[in-house]
Each structure stands twice: as C-alpha cells, then as structure tokens.
Amino acid sequence: MTTMHAYHVSSAKDDLPDVWRVNEALLKASPHLLAVSTYGASYDKVDVPACPRAGVCVFNQTGSNARAVAEHTLGMTLGLAKRLT
Numbered sequence: 273m274t275t276m277h278a279y280h281v282s283s284a285k286d287d288l289p290d291v292w293r294v295n296e297a298l299l300k301a302s303p304h305l306l307a308v309s310t311y312g313a314s315y316d317k318v319d320v321p322a323c324p325r326a327g328v329c330v331f332n333q334t335g336s337n338a339r340a341v342a343e344h345t346l347g348m349t350l351g352l353a354k355r356l357t
Contacts, residue, residue: 274302283312283332294318299326309333 279302282288292298294308299322308318311333323330351357 275304276302277304278307278309279305280309280311280333281317283310283314283316283318285316288317292317294323296322299323299328307331311336 279294279298281292281294294317296319299305299319305326305328307329308323309331310318313334315330315332318330320330
C-alpha cells in the first residue's frame with residue numbers, strides 16, 4: 273500500500289516498466305491517490321477508464337517541456353555542425 277497523492281508517469285510505450293503502469297492493481301494499492309499526470313503525447317501507460325472509477329483525476333502535460341526540447345535540439349545541431357564532440 274502506498275500513501276502517494278499524485279503519480280507522474282511517462283506516456284512513452286517503451287520508457288516505463290510494466291510494473292509502474294497505472295492500472296487496477298496500482299489504483300487499489302494507492303488508496304490516497306488523487307491525480308495521475310502523464311508527460312508526452314498519449315496515455316499509453318494509464319488505464320484511463322479505471323481512474324475515474326477509483327476517484328482519480330487524469331491529466332496530460334503535453335508540451336510542458338517544448339522549450340527545453342527546442343533548446344536541446346539547437347544545442348545538439350550546433351555541436352554537430354562544429355564537431356564539438
């Protein structure tokens with residue numbers, strides 16, 4: 273049993289072990305859970321219909337890291353162009 277109130281999980285298909293997926297088992301083991309948040313473009317790791325039944329709100333953080341991704345892409349492009357590595 274866990275006492276967490278929020279769970280932030282990756283939505284990438286291969287990024288997360290199956291044991292950390294949000295499913296009936298995790299919801300039953302987390303009676304204090306109020307919200308599940310995903311980052312990425314989908315809900316692949318979340319059993320969305322099971323969450324409201326357990327009283328858990330589900331939301332997505334798509335685009336929250338867009339600026340950081342753009343900065344990293346520009347930095348990598350400059351690094352490759354100047355052969356810094």
